[in-house]
Amino acid sequence: xxxxxxxxxxxxxxxATVTKLFCGCSTKFGADPNTQVCPVCLGMPGVxxxxxxxxxxxxxxxxxxxNCKIDIFTNFDRKSYYYPDLPKNYQISQNxxxxxxxxxxxxxVNGSVKRVRIHNVHLEEEAGKLIHPETPGADYSxxxxxxxxxxxxxxxxxxxxxxxxxxxxxxxxxxxxxxxTEVSDCKMQEGSLRFEASISLREKGxxxxxxxxxxxxxxxMKSVIKAIEYEAIRQAELLDRGETIxxxxxxxxxxxxxxxRMRSKEEAQxxxxxxxPDLLPVRIDDLWLSTIKASIxxxxxxxxxxxxxxxxxxxxxxxxxxxxxxxxxxxxDCVRALNRPKILCNWITNDLLREVKDRKLDINHLKINAxxxxxxxxxxxxGTINNATAKEVFAEMIQTGKDPQKIVEEKGLIQISDExxxxxxxxxxxxxxxxxxxxxKKGKKNALAFLVGQVMKETKGKANPKMxxxxxxxxxxx
Amino acid sequence: xxxxxxxxxxxxxxxxxxxxxxxxxxxxxFNRIKTVDPTIQSFLSLNEDNALKxxxxxDRKIENNEKVGLLAGIPVAIKDNxxxxxxxxxxxxxxxxxxxxxxxxxVVKRLKEEDAIIIGKTNLDEFAMGSxxxxxSYQITRNPWNVACVPGGSSGGSAAAVxxxxxxxxxxxxxxxxxxxxxxxxxxVGVKPxxxxxxxxxxxxFGSSLDQVGTMTKDVMDATLLLQVIAGxxxxxxxxxxxxxxxxxxxxxxxxxxxxxxxxxxxxxxxxHTDVHKAxxxxxxxxxxxxxxxxxxxLPHTEYAVAVYYIVANAEASSNLSRYDGVRxxxxxxxxxxxxxxxxxxxxxxxxxxxxxxxxxxNYALSSxxxxxxxxxxxxxxxxxxxxxxxxxxxxxxxxxPTSPVPAFxxxxxxxxPLEMYLSDIYTIPANLAGIPGISIPCGFSKDGxxxxxxxxxxxxxxxxxxxxxxxxxxxxxxxxxxxVV
Numbered sequence: 019x020x021x022x023x024x025x026x027x028x029x030x031x032x033x034a035t036v037t038k039l040f041c042g043c044s045t046k047f048g049a050d051p052n053t054q055v056c057p058v059c060l061g062m063p064g065v066x067x068x069x070x071x072x073x074x075x076x077x078x079x080x081x082x083x084x085n086c087k088i089d090i091f092t093n094f095d096r097k098s099y100y101y102p103d104l105p106k107n108y109q110i111s112q113n114x115x116x117x118x119x120x121x122x123x124x125x126x127v128n129g130s131v132k133r134v135r136i137h138n139v140h141l142e143e144e145a146g147k148l149i150h151p152e153t154p155g156a157d158y159s160x161x162x163x164x165x166x167x168x169x170x171x172x173x174x175x176x177x178x179x180x181x182x183x184x185x186x187x188x189x190x191x192x193x194x195x196x197x198x199t200e201v202s203d204c205k206m207q208e209g210s211l212r213f214e215a216s217i218s219l220r221e222k223g224x225x226x227x228x229x230x231x232x233x234x235x236x237x238x239m240k241s242v243i244k245a246i247e248y249e250a251i252r253q254a255e256l257l258d259r260g261e262t263i264x265x266x267x268x269x270x271x272x273x274x275x276x277x278x279r280m281r282s283k284e285e286a287q288x289x290x291x292x293x294x295p296d297l298l299p300v301r302i303d304d305l306w307l308s309t310i311k312a313s314i315x316x317x318x319x320x321x322x323x324x325x326x327x328x329x330x331x332x333x334x335x336x337x338x339x340x341x342x343x344x345x346x347x348x349x350x351d352c353v354r355a356l357n358r359p360k361i362l363c364n365w366i367t368n369d370l371l372r373e374v375k376d377r378k379l380d381i382n383h384l385k386i387n388a389x390x391x392x393x394x395x396x397x398x399x400x401g402t403i404n405n406a407t408a409k410e411v412f413a414e415m416i417q418t419g420k421d422p423q424k425i426v427e428e429k430g431l432i433q434i435s436d437e438x439x440x441x442x443x444x445x446x447x448x449x450x451x452x453x454x455x456x457x458x459k460k461g462k463k464n465a466l467a468f469l470v471g472q473v474m475k476e477t478k479g480k481a482n483p484k485m486x487x488x489x490x491x492x493x494x495x496x
Numbered sequence: 497x498x499x500x501x502x503x504x505x506x507x508x509x510x511x512x513x514x515x516x517x518x519x520x521x522x523x524x525x526f527n528r529i530k531t532v533d534p535t536i537q538s539f540l541s542l543n544e545d546n547a548l549k550x551x552x553x554x555d556r557k558i559e560n561n562e563k564v565g566l567l568a569g570i571p572v573a574i575k576d577n578x579x580x581x582x583x584x585x586x587x588x589x590x591x592x593x594x595x596x597x598x599x600x601x602x603v604v605k606r607l608k609e610e611d612a613i614i615i616g617k618t619n620l621d622e623f624a625m626g627s628x629x630x631x632x633s634y635q636i637t638r639n640p641w642n643v644a645c646v647p648g649g650s651s652g653g654s655a656a657a658v659x660x661x662x663x664x665x666x667x668x669x670x671x672x673x674x675x676x677x678x679x680x681x682x683x684x685v686g687v688k689p690x691x692x693x694x695x696x697x698x699x700x701x702f703g704s705s706l707d708q709v710g711t712m713t714k715d716v717m718d719a720t721l722l723l724q725v726i727a728g729x730x731x732x733x734x735x736x737x738x739x740x741x742x743x744x745x746x747x748x749x750x751x752x753x754x755x756x757x758x759x760x761x762x763x764x765x766x767x768x769h770t771d772v773h774k775a776x777x778x779x780x781x782x783x784x785x786x787x788x789x790x791x792x793x794x795l796p797h798t799e800y801a802v803a804v805y806y807i808v809a810n811a812e813a814s815s816n817l818s819r820y821d822g823v824r825x826x827x828x829x830x831x832x833x834x835x836x837x838x839x840x841x842x843x844x845x846x847x848x849x850x851x852x853x854x855x856x857x858x859n860y861a862l863s864s865x866x867x868x869x870x871x872x873x874x875x876x877x878x879x880x881x882x883x884x885x886x887x888x889x890x891x892x893x894x895x896x897x898p899t900s901p902v903p904a905f906x907x908x909x910x911x912x913x914p915l916e917m918y919l920s921d922i923y924t925i926p927a928n929l930a931g932i933p934g935i936s937i938p939c940g941f942s943k944d945g946x947x948x949x950x951x952x953x954x955x956x957x958x959x960x961x962x963x964x965x966x967x968x969x970x971x972x973x974x975x976x977x978x979x980x981v982v
Contacts, residue, residue, distance in 0.1 A: 066735075
């Protein structure tokens, strides 16, 4: 294509506070409609907002982690527009003094680091939700205000992305960072993480930006990518025909995978922003800011590097672990209990993750905790049980949550390392399989594996495999 | 003197000394309402049954020598833009016709805690937008001194109810003079506290950065008592202030020898009525006699105050009133085609002309492309007006002038000329813009026998000085003792 795609993203994320931004109502998802409301979040006459400091802390933390400049003075503004899900018909947001400005986030695309600048980060209140009745021809809609007033963080990037790989990496990285800083649960299916894209095209080598088109109604990261791909082609075709791109807002239709005009620039709303007189400006002193900065944990990228350098994990394994903060925390808890990072990593990325997937459970809800997994690895290391038995014990642990030692004792799974006992089983196997012995002597190497298998079978898998191998070879006179 | 002509403190004394029972008093109050309010029309709704119930409970407490509140048994009327739990609150607007709040305003809660008795809700200009109470969508309140005249506004119902000897006390709200101006026109005492001194929680917003709940009483002592009850920090209002509330009574009787009173030369405009001018001059003589020094001062940005006010207040109002959309409560127009049509019909029918005018003016001032020239510029000039006061209060202890340029005017006289009406608040508006406290006290009568008010302004949070200066005047005069005959 002769054009370069230019993309900027607006991200909305609901902050993970227990109560709403300006009242004491719960923010819990999924309650019955209008059960988590009060006069304040319903916009009743005469009531006043009182800022939730925790939400502001989270917003500051996000701004700091996105390397924004945080002014000592910020303010809320009213953004006016009429919509039935907006109780006051204005949204308390920030416009003239955003909480954070001029930040950046580094993303990795095809192995190299790219910096995407952040225009601003600001705090605002969430709107309610319209419920349209499914009966055809219904002449009403309902409103659920449970969500109204939930703290919402808006993160606006500069148009610094040039292709969908960068956009994808931006979204993934941002999500991971927000999860790591624990400011949001980022559940896209519950709407607590949402993206809007603005896309423009320009001929390669041209400096000035083309007219941008905003795309809304993007319900998943996949939709964002598809919508951008669609829009890039749509704009390229228009430009190829010598037409101009209208500045407009378009709605993505997920089912038909296309977008349609929602409103043109001329129809753009005048939000009539002005400073919210019901709230005092927020002054951020050094102590507050430094406390917030100190609460920022190690971020995913740095953690990955550390896993590779300190624990000698492969890039691939380290990436798998840091993908989810909970998983990485679990891993580190294991390593704290038993310093065998590589083996523990294998258990986690293979066995544990398979269980997580199969059971569709959060890792924290599995019955096997980090200390238990570490002690399972430890008894293998000590030779108390062999690897095969360990898998069996692991399966039992997942079911019951019992300690591995206990399972080994109860089921008598302790590895047999008694030479005499193993020797007599070997003798029995040798005398019972003369044909195989012949094969072996004729040079069939896999005959040995068969014999080892027979011995293991006789001992119900408990024999020390290393010893079985050595003794067999000895008895067969190798 | 008849019981209902007495002040709250006098009535309280009678109740506490068991000369009269609160329930008897309340019975008299409602009898009085039935006799005079068909003429005065100060009330939009009454709380009779509940008031009697509360009064009986107070009687019981007093009978049993239990502890009672600071306002035990005192009837109080509440402006109908203050939310009262379970009691209709309309803002004198059709759009809130059937609105019954499930919560009390902070000030109403405080009154109840101090055993006051809420007798009813008083008339006002719709959403407190006006200076005559003629903009009520329900009724026109009359001035008890002359029923052909307006009581002032927007707290005209609250002022008239006190002046008509229905209740010794009422609450109003003051965004640009809405407590002080009707107090002046009805010959009573009206206090607008410092912005942030009294919680705005439950006061239905007009201009959020200007609104304050104020007191309306027969004299300064009653104002002191009522302010003492409603002042203080409220966690539900972020703009209410932590500043401790002083004991307003302590030292109120001290002399004012050496007090520096500032008289702004800008207040002597040609719009000032000669009778008002004369009353003011007489008042200054009294202050001089009491040992105060009268100092001419200048508040150079005064001439812009009205213009600034009508931009800031209307901008905030246009936003504050956007919630009345028919979706969740209040009036909703039926037969609308779609939600936009529902909004339009609801608001077209629900709001009166003055309210619509101000919403349009406010929206215009906030519109993209005009914001800088109007709202932002107005905010800057507002700062200059504040600075005028700050500088002046370096030189003087308080500022004295007329409350209203004219005594009560005839009903209908100014209704067709909004600009002329807006000038009614020329002396009161600057205090709201600067956030400082102001009081209006009776200081004489016009040739036609209509009351004239004197305004005293003080520094931020210096209500104590303001009340002190007001009381010194009141003690020397008997204007506050005159009662209207209805």
